[in-house]
Amino acid sequence: NAGVMQNPRHLVRRRGQEARLRCSPMKGHSHVYWYRQLPEEGLKFMVYLQKENIIDESGMPKERFSAEFPKEGPSILRIQQVVRGDSAAYFCASSSARGIYNEQFFGPGTRLTVL
Amino acid sequence: KQEVTQIPAALSVPEGENLVLNCSFTDSAIYNLQWFRQDPGKGLTSLLLIQSSQREQTSGRLNASLDKSSGRSTLYIAASQPGDSATYLCAVRDSSYKLIFGSGTRLLVRP
Numbered sequence A: 001n002a003g004v005m006q007n008p009r010h011l012v013r014r015r016g017q018e019a020r021l022r023c024s025p026m027k028g029h030s031h032v033y034w035y036r037q038l039p040e041e042g043l044k045f046m047v048y049l050q051k052e053n054i055i056d057e058s059g060m061p062k063e064r065f066s067a068e069f070p071k072e073g074p075s076i077l078r079i080q081q082v083v084r085g086d087s088a089a090y091f092c093a094s095s096s097a098r099g100i101y102n103e104q105f106f107g108p109g110t111r112l113t114v115l
Numbered sequence B: 001k002q003e004v005t006q007i008p009a010a011l012s013v014p015e016g017e018n019l020v021l022n023c024s025f026t027d028s029a030i031y032n033l034q035w036f037r038q039d040p041g042k043g044l045t046s047l048l049l050i051q052s053s054q055r056e057q058t059s060g061r062l063n064a065s066l067d068k069s070s071g072r073s074t075l076y077i078a079a080s081q082p083g084d085s086a087t088y089l090c091a092v093r094d095s096s097y098k099l100i101f102g103s104g105t106r107l108l109v110r111p
Helices: none
Strands: A005-007 A010-013 A019-024 A031-037 A043-050 A053-056 A065-068 A075-079 A088-095 A110-114 B004-007 B010-014 B019-025 B032-038 B044-051 B056-059 B062-067 B072-077 B086-093 B099-101 B105-110
Touching: A005 A088, A010 A019, A019 A088, A019 A110, A031 A075, A031 B099, A043 A065, A043 A075, A043 B099, A075 A088, B004 B086, B010 B019, B019 B032, B019 B086, B019 B105, B032 B062, B032 B072, B044 B056, B044 B062, B044 B072, B072 B086
Parallel strands: A010 A110, B010 B105
Antiparallel strands: A005 A019, A019 A075, A031 A043, A031 A088, A043 A053, A065 A075, A088 A110, B004 B019, B019 B072, B032 B044, B032 B086, B056 B062, B062 B072, B086 B099, B086 B105
């Protein structure tokens, strides 16, 4: 049973370009969470999605960032017109259900570098 | 607003020592607390998860305790080894299902 998969593992973009980060949850999991880790900091919650629904996006920056989790395929975190401050590690986690006791399992992360 | 603090920020110990990492949180209304390990440039490995109704969890040389009323958790590592060197993250889960992380403790175990 493969774990949470993220790709690419490393992504380099120039300022103004778009970044697309993909997350495939564990088999049987329908809940996805995205977190961002800035250098030397802990992880910060960004967004929580179920298939075709955004449940909680309270941690998402108001502009340039969007996320989706379509009926088929991986969850996508999209950053438009990237700036240097977007350089960070982006982690995806998945869980099997919405219940408060359901553990989140983390992927290896995508490290975004903006030149 | 829930805040999670980890002390110390960094720790260096000789191999073989027993050590304690501390985590505190400001709002005791949590559903669970989880300790993770993060190696440089890598993802997160879950070490222990303590539900709010539990007081402690053990796995091998690791023991984590939870005192909800005082807003504290400790991770005890027995007989530390150089392979334990990593950053240890504490996270609490609140009613909104999100995990709220501390900034971590960077541990170095010297041979």
